[in-house]
Amino acid sequence: MNVSTKAEAGYALDKEPYYLPLADEVELFLAAYQQRLPVLLKGPTGCGKTRFVEHMAYKIYRQQMQSSIEQPLQTVACHEDLSATDLVGRFLLQGDETVWQDGPLTRAVKEGAICYLDEIVEARKDSTVLIHSLTDHRRILPVEKLGQILEAHPEFLLVISYNPGYQNVLKDLKPSTRQRFVAIEFDYPAPEEEAKVVQHESGLDEASSQRLAELAVRIRHLRGHGFDEGVSTRLLVYAGQLMVQGVSPRRACDVAISMAVSDDHEVQRAVAEVVDIMFPPEL
Amino acid sequence: MLTRQETYERLKPVNRAMADRYFGITGNLTLSEAELHSFSEQCLAIAEAGWRSFESVNALLDVAPRVGSTDVLLQVCRTGGVLLGYSFEPALNYFRSVAAAYDHEQQQNLAAFETCGLSLHTRLPHASGLVAGFFRTGSVVLGAVPSDCFADWLGLFESMQEMPREALNRFLSASERCPDAPWGFIAELGQRAEPAVIDCLDVYPKLVALLPVAELRSVQALMLKFADETPALCEALLPFLEYQRSARFDSARLDLVFQLLADLRQVAEVKSLLNRIESLPLDQPNAVRAWLNHGLTLTADNPAATLAYLAGESAASVSQLESVRGQVNFEDHKRLFDLVAEAMTGQQVTIESYEAEVVADPHDNLRGWVMPAFDGRTVHLPEAVVMFDQQEQNLWYFKVSLYHQLGYVEFGCYQAISQIAEDIAAASDAELARQLFQIIEDARVDWQLADKFPGLAPHLIRQKVAAVQRRTRKLFSRKGQLLEGMLLHSLDGNTEDLIQAGPAVTEEAARLRRQDLQRLTTWMNTVRHGSVLDVLKVMAHCHDLINEGETSVARMSLEELRASQEMMPDPVNFRGELSVDDLRSTFKVDALIEEIEDILESEPDQSPALTVDGDPDNPDIDELTPGEVPEGVGIVLTDLQQELGEDMSVDPLSSRDALQEFLGGIGGRSQDARKLAYDEWDHSIGDYRKHWCTLFEHRELAQDEDYVRKTLLEHQALARRIRQQLNQVRPENLKKVKGVSEGEELDMERSLDYLMDRRAGLSPSENIYVQRQRKERDVSTLFLLDMSASTDDIVPDPAVEPLVPPEIDDDEAMAEYFRLQRVRDADARRIIDLEKESVILMAEALDKLGDSYSICGFSGYGREQVDYFLCKDFDETFDQGARARVGGIKPCRSTRMGAPIRHATRSLLATGARIKALIIISDGYPQDHDYGADRNSKDYGLMDTMKALSEARQQGVLSYCLTVDPSGHDYLRAMCPDSQYMVIQDIEQLPEELSRVYRSLTG
Secondary structure (H helix, E strand, O other): OOOOOOOOOOEOOOOOOOOOOOOOHHHHHHHHHHOOOOEEEEOOOOOOHHHHHHHHHHHHHHHHOOOOOOOOEEEEEOOOOOOHHHHHEEEEEEOOEEEEEEOHHHHHHHHOOEEEEEOHHHOOHHHHHHHHHHOOOOOEEEEHHHOEEEEOOOOOEEEEEEOHHHOOHHHOOOHHHHOOOEEEEOOOOOHHHHHHHHHHHHOOOHHHHHHHHHHHHHHHOOOOOOOOOOOOHHHHHHHHHHHHOOOOHHHHHHHHHHHHHOOOHHHHHHHHHHHHHHOOOOO | OOOHHHHHHHHOOOOHHHHHHHHHHHHHOOOOHHHHHHHHHHHHHHHOOOOOHHHHHHHHHHHOOOOOOHHHHHHHHHHHHHHOOOOOHHHHHHHHHHHHHHHOOOHHHHHHHHHHHHHHHHHOOOOHHHHHHHHHHHHHHHHHOOHHHHHHHHHHHHHHOOOOHHHHHHHHHHHHHOOOOOHHHHHHHHHHOHHHHHHHHHHHHHHHHHOOHHHHHHHHHHHHHOHHHHHHHHHHHHHHHHHHHHOOOOHHHHHHHHHHHHOOOOHHHHHHHHHOHHHOOOOOHHHHHHHHHHHHHHOOOOHHHHHHHHOOOEHHHHHHHHHHOOOEEHHHHHHHHHHHHHHHHOOOOEEEEEEEEEEOOOOOHHHHOOOOEEOOOEEEEEEEEEOOOOHHHHHHHHHHHHHHHHHHHHOOOOOOHHHHHHHHHHOOOHHHHHHHHHHHHHHHHHHHHHHHOOOOHHHHHHHHHHHHHHOOOOOOOHHHHHHHHHHHHHOOOOOOOOOOOEOOEOHHHHHHHHHHHHHHHHHHHOOOOOOHHHHHHHHHHHHHHHHHHOOOHHHOOHHHHHHHOOOOOOOOOOOOOOOHHHHHHHHHHHHHHHHHHHHHHHOOOOOOOOOOOOOOOOOOHHHOOOOOOOOOOOOOHHHHHHHHHHHHOOOHHHHHHHHHHHHHOOOOOOOOOEEEEEEEEEOOOOEEEEEEEEEEEEOOOOOOHHHHHHHHHHOHHHHHHHHHHHHOOOOOOEEEEEEEOOOOEEOHHHHHHHHHHHHOOOOOOOOOEEEEEEOOOOEEEEEEEEOOHHHHOEOOOOOOOOOOOOOOOOHHHHHHHHHHHHHHHHHOOEHHHHHHHHHHHHHHHHHHHOOEEEEEEEEEOOOOOEEEEEEEOOOOOOOHHHHHHHHOOOOOOOEOOHHHHHHHHHHHHHHOOOEEEEEEEEOOOOEOOOOOOOOOOOHHHHHHHHHHHHHHHHOOEEEEEEEOOOOHHHHHHHHOOHHHEEEOOOHHHHHHHHHHHHHHHHO
């Protein structure tokens, strides 16, 4: 029986993940880590929050502390059916007996890793309440099903990300949760910087990268037409990667951007329209 | 033997002058004695025949010298003699016609002419007026047409001899009115349909007056084709002929029209086509021909469909015409333009259309120069573009126009508008400065657009080339030529041949102008990569250069003076004209709004946290732990929204809108009814009639504030029952689902089974987990109430004994009976009351349930006036205003169902809800005075309603028809599937049935 939990992730971080600092976020994060203050990353999808955490985890665990921890970063992508059980752990049937399996949060608490709960507002309310005791002076995790209270490893840090763009009443972060974190706000980079990111990540030439960044600015103007987020830097990188592979710019933007940002046919057409004038005609 | 003298003496008493003429004329004739005798005898006989018959003799005497042969003369005399009868006139006119025949050298037709006249006389000896008329008309026709044509006329008359006298008289007088008619053609027409002759002659003079000669043949061919229906044809043709003259059709267009008409099969078709000829693009003959052929083939076996197609009423016709002429409509792309504009500028730019289309012909002043415009908030584009043959090109015209207007924002013109306005006003010749700014700024915007958006460049170039080709007007003044030169340069056009020496321009002047233009264009080039401020600098230089070089009026030659009066260069079509003043005022308003917005935003955020008290129906989400949510308890989304609604009122966004409305007066929602056009299905043509119904969505309704309160008071028990019933569909927020393969907890029972199975060596089921699943209701319902006049009927109340009418002759009792009846009627409940009560009870219950719903009514009179009353919209609460509006619903007029259903479907779709339900409550079959050609046929209305319902179904809207009409089964069965309608037998059941229907639709 396959019992691997889908919300679980974590990897070794052997190489430094690329991250282009836009302001003082790196220094802020380092300071927060020194004091073990939980961090809330706020910003639209695909603007680099996850990459930032990876970058910071590498910087802290691999460069500063030279730590040998196997998985310095436990990332959990929260979804609307993610419950406390998924985070903490559960009993599974193995052979004739029930076996307890730690969830990613429990593992991070035990091993002293950074636990990154991505898009926390998506998770069910019971799972957000769970982190309260970890994020104040107590730094403990109650594991009800085992009847245990785990004390967090000194190197443990909780980072959550939160996307204010959804504008959904029911999915807003409660003040009691929000006020336990220092918040670092992210937004899409200015076109010049975004072009650099796209160029680095996709290996696309400079001019085309700039076009993509310029295109993103236009498409983000359409926020509020069914997609509150605009086009993410990640999608630009995808488009760039396709272009590097020889796909024509229009087609690449079509599949990576137009189709992805919205299901509204008219909005797709409008995006395609902007793509159309942004890139030179194909021969 | 009569001698001259004797005859003279006998004629003298009759008329002295006539006798003198006789004497004189016979003296000149060479007649034998016998011949003279015969002639004189005839003269005497004629002269003495009766009153005024001497005139006939006079006419005979006129003829005598013309006739060469004596035999013929005597024959003429004899014929004249025969015609003497009841009146002198036949003979008189006969003689005159003979004279005319000789005058016009038509002697060869004379014999046949006489024979025809004589036979008429023989057949109708008393109809002397007719015979006289025949000869008179004959002589007129003789003089007007060549001899073979006259023979045709004669033949035509002969063929008509059997017709009644009246018809012959009409023919003759008509012939007299247009003696030069093409008698060969009319004879042919007569062969096909005799009555057509006179009808044709009646209008022929008008046709001649309205049509160029060259086109007459086409009309004749058409008349021959439709000989049986000549009056109808003429009726159809005449208005067109008048129109074509006033619209100055050239021969190519007329030819085309007649070619088109020649292909038609019925006069009704001719009429349909001619009625809308103005809207056909006759300058694109191939397109029109293709359109017509397509239609004739398409509708070959359905005459009604052909008529609708030709009249441009059917959807197939409209779309086919647009596609053959490459037309692109603004409306079809409005949303795209809106989105593109928003993407490009990052602000809400509204794109509107002018009611006009852009066509290729630059001389068509009404339609050729519809230009885009931008006032900072709204871009105006033409309604339709048919500049090019291809739709794609026309669409690009739209897009290039739009991008150019947006370019003013993109490249900083809009932002610097105050500076621009000041600089222009400061120039000594402000109008010149304005024109220069327009030209240079347009050039800059287009150049920079092409640089920044490489994908746009080729299309921009194509539009520029087309614009250059359209510039055909020659200019002669210095200023005009220089500006035109700059304009051409801005369009990347060739300016070399522009300035030539001519009547108003000396060689030297031309050389100087070329030199100036050279400098101007060089300066223009400097703004290619510059800002709008550079444009202002260049504008100032150019202004000075042009102004300094101008000759003063006093020293101008006459030609120069005349040239200086000419119009300045035409603007470029796709660029439009920049209204600096409009832009400036919008800009100021925007700046002010931003300032106020800043103040608003700096206020501390006061939105209170959401608080929900301990009501079991509204649990506090913060405090929930897994497993705590009891079964059957849900959280109603709208309750939360209502709570939040109060906070929303300080939302800076909404205050921005309010401010904008207040300050700019732009974008204010009209209080008037919203007007929308809807297609209607016509089963007889098997197609939609395009934009057939005009629907008005009213928000300003009659109000009755008390009605809802009273209803709820009266029907408390029923209201409670409905509420209870609806509560059964209330959603459960989280529901435990057992037996799934993945979940939060192990299900004890199933785990045990699993273990036992394993022990027993069976393969166990792995579905041993428990999961909590989320259930949400996402429903939008629209209640559509029939407000036709028939809903004013009284619902019989079984509790009240009906009044028995007294004996007819008992007047007093009768009066009392009517009085009582009136009193009862005033208090009685009507069908509309039941409809209203039912929806009110539903609304009340739904408000508690939290489902979104809308209440609308419909009525109308004719296709131009379909009324749709929006009492409560989906996003409104059932507040005082909505209650008053529902209470105010009154019976109005007819029941045209198609358009209201389509409108309701559209508003349901806009809600984006997962379940969309449309509940129609009516009291009878759809009818309206022009709902179908045949008023008595119910089919048209039924078919249209059916179509509207099936459209709704296709778009995912569940519909349900409730009717209180006992005969409803008959037509509802045809209109919708069994499960989607209900005929309510006992009308009092309506409220409960409604709630049942609601549950089954949305549960």
